[in-house]
Amino acid sequence: MLLARIRKTCLVLTCAAMALVPIAAAAEEQTWHHAIGTLEPPKLPADFKALPYVNTKAPKQGELKLADEGTYDNFNPLVDKGNPASGTGLLFDTLLTSSEDEIGVRYGLLAEALTWPEDRSSVTFRLRPEAKWADGQPVTPDDVVFSFESAKANSNLLANYYRHVTSAEKTGEREVTFRFDEKNNKELPAIVGEFPILPKHWYAAKDAKGNPRDVSKGSLEPPMGSGPYRIASFQAGATIRYELREDYWGKDLPINIGQNNFRVISYTYFADSDVEFEAFRAGNIDYRQENSSSRWATRYDFDAVKDGRIKREALPNAFRARGIMQAYVPNLRRDQFKDARVREALNYAYDFEDLNKNLAYGGLKRVDSFFWGTDLASSGLPQGKELEILDSLKDKVPARVFTEPYTNPVNGDPQKVRDNLRKAIALFKEAGWELKGNRMVNVKTGQPMRFEILLNNPSMERTVLPYVASLKKIGIDASIRTVDSSQYVNRVRAFDFDMIFGVWAQTMDPGNDQLVYWGSAAASQPGSMNYAGIADPAVDDLIRRIIQAPTREDQVAAVHALDRVLLANHFVIPMFYSGESKIAYWAKLAHPEPLPEYGIGFPALWWAKGAE
The missing domain is CATH 3.10.105.10 (Dipeptide-binding Protein; Domain 3)
Structure with missing residues (x-):
């Protein structure tokens, strides 16, 4: 989940410092911002209504059937153990979230605002008061501190990525501050908003069998999150089914309008890409990104492609x-x-x-x-x-x-x-x-x-x-x-x-x-x-x-x-x-036109044309 965010920014223009968009002055010499950019100023003002590339009228319906290869044995996104399940990012929110038509720009998600000193030696996030876990409890600074400390303790990858972040601490009723061991690292105030936030109180409680939960270990217990989906059912290592939460706290946030449009997103695991391809041909999978140039050139000549029931596109967006x-x-x-x-x-x-x-x-x-x-x-x-x-x-x-x-x-x-x-x-x-x-x-x-x-x-x-x-x-x-x-x-x-x-x-x-x-x-x-x-x-x-x-x-x-x-x-x-995303999908799916400049927005921006 985190690495997908690490790899998701692009160059447009030169900027000597972090781009600032002030929304309110909170204290002397402290300015709060609704967004942060590492290369360019955020395009959208604090009162934006929706991202410019979404379909604000996209229906929320249907099931999206996806595939992955191999198996999975873990729903915990903060450990380097086992094989993480596909789609777990749907369960959790982050402090910030990226825009797909801007360069290195992140807008507040769990955080309604953030502030940092001129030397960028720290950053403070102010959480949204309406942010809630699936059980109705508020997302708190304690949850953020718990998640960060767990990430550094249990993931070598994240520990190295955040090696210059020395601490996270609650500094207000809805505020959490990250401190750094160096100054003028322009990325740090932004990238500490990338990791998934987990509920401290849920991990402090026992599971349904009366056993203590352990955030340092992989687990197949469906976790509680604050994100738009929940795990409805799964067959360990083989399938997983996510359902859209009607009570998702953030569904009406401008940053989320026109997104999370499928009622159900399901994954089926296959032994290899050839078996997966046959499942796609048979209509058991709705979408695939083709990584084989040979298969793309020679094996998409079946009836569903010829008669338009399956669409194919080669899109350069993500590679820009x-x-x-x-x-x-x-x-x-x-x-x-x-x-x-x-x-x-x-x-x-x-x-x-x-x-x-x-x-x-x-x-x-x-x-x-x-x-x-x-x-x-x-x-x-x-x-x-x-x-x-x-x-x-x-x-x-x-x-x-x-x-x-x-x-x-x-x-x-x-x-x-x-x-x-x-x-x-x-x-x-x-x-x-x-x-x-x-x-x-x-x-x-x-x-x-x-x-x-x-x-x-x-x-x-x-x-x-x-x-x-x-x-x-x-x-x-x-x-x-x-x-x-x-x-x-x-x-x-x-x-x-x-x-x-x-x-x-x-x-x-x-x-x-x-x-x-x-x-x-x-x-x-x-x-x-x-x-x-x-x-x-x-x-x-x-x-x-x-x-x-x-x-x-x-x-x-x-x-x-x-x-x-x-x-x-x-x-x-x-x-x-190849320099292109080669995608094929059944025509019951649709996406915005045009797609964002630097991505294809799948699956967040896509929708089903008709309920299944």
């Missing part, structure tokens, strides 16, 4: 606000991947062009930046402020960042493949490996280059097999291991893998999230998104510069430098992405 890196991620905690020349060699063996032509029907683009698809991506040679930043770190970064723009090897025909495999072998030799017979071995130890690519979906194997075959040509024994989703999640959280697929979706306002992705502290923190195990002083320095950047120009320069250093170290083998 998002930089993508999808890659093979070698685990740098493993000795065989510690040398950057080895990792670079692995890229020379990856034939994207052949895969795109023969498996994806030309529907993919090669990723060449950790901020791919945005103007935050580095390009050419460093100049101006970016060059100044890199010069200050010249003894800590690869020399090539000053002389060579990053480019991926180009394969696609036999001669290019042969040339690139020769380059790969040469890089291995420089790194202390040699090809003996048909095996790549370490010169000192005699150990062969052998690793396992861990997957969680059998349908991904066809994408990986050509890479395995290419690696075999240079003596590398790469194998595929496909495990169920529970095993996969647990192994990735524990960094128990040689290589995985990794996807990072960047906001256009990067900051504290970079600590979670690439920071040295996260490399040893189980459950973090630093899958590769990057622990690099220059990277840490650049992340700090991004977070502390006084202007947008400084921030962009630092991001360009970070991107360039990450690429030059060959921490990953960049793969591909």
Whole structure:
């Protein structure tokens, strides 16, 4: 839930400070705001009636039938344990909520207002007096403090994300204040409004069986929330059914008008995407986002598509606000991947062009930046402020960042493949490996280059097999291991893998999230998104510069430098992405026209044309 919010902002204009929209002066030198922006001023005034992109007359009716793969065993959103159930964000509210047509702007949800000092060393939220839990009790500052402390104690991911938030305390009847251990971190006052708020009194009570509840553990007891939906029924690990709450306290808030339009949202879990696709074809699932370019090109030719009962759209909206890196991620905690020349060699063996032509029907683009698809991506040679930043770190970064723009090897025909495999072998030799017979071995130890690519979906194997075959040509024994989703999640959280697929979706306002992705502290923190195990002083320095950047120009320069250093170290083998949300849905569903600039608003903005 939180990570979806981490990845959801975008760039429009430069702003040297947090954008302010005052709504009332409460005390001397204290101004309260109904919204906060990290890059641009909020567009909407304090008395706005609804978000501009919603259908304010959308009917509240019908059931939305969705799918997920694998299984689930946990409804608690604040722990790094088990497999969280899909849709639990429907149960809980947050202090703030994002707009899908603005850049880094958040409006009050549980909070009616917020205030912060000029140095941004803290932020105070004032809760809405009408905010209620499902049992009718008010949402209090004690609930917020309890939720924050639980998040930091029980989620390594959230603990790292909020590492600079030192405390949360009740500072008024409806006020809670977060204090930070550093000043001028422009994101902190906004991102502390992102985590789900849980009811302290509910967790202090016993469950229906008389057992004490424990917020530090995963649980399949349907939790009580303050959000628009409740869990009506579920079959553990297989299905879950959410029902719209008629008594939801926030249903008439301007920020919620035109949203939460389905009476029922249900999820069914499937073993893999092929089975899920067949369920969609049969009408048992209403909506799917297609991640296979091959399937999108070849398998949507059945009657329901031809006669218009199923609609297909390829929408760029979400990618206007998002930089993508999808890659093979070698685990740098493993000795065989510690040398950057080895990792670079692995890229020379990856034939994207052949895969795109023969498996994806030309529907993919090669990723060449950790901020791919945005103007935050580095390009050419460093100049101006970016060059100044890199010069200050010249003894800590690869020399090539000053002389060579990053480019991926180009394969696609036999001669290019042969040339690139020769380059790969040469890089291995420089790194202390040699090809003996048909095996790549370490010169000192005699150990062969052998690793396992861990997957969680059998349908991904066809994408990986050509890479395995290419690696075999240079003596590398790469194998595929496909495990169920529970095993996969647990192994990735524990960094128990040689290589995985990794996807990072960047906001256009990067900051504290970079600590979670690439920071040295996260490399040893189980459950973090630093899958590769990057622990690099220059990277840490650049992340700090991004977070502390006084202007947008400084921030962009630092991001360009970070991107360039990450690429030059060959921490990953960049793969591909399409740059569009390819969606298919039964025509009984509808969405606003136009959709918001930076998202597709699913499912919050959509509705059913007729009751089921």
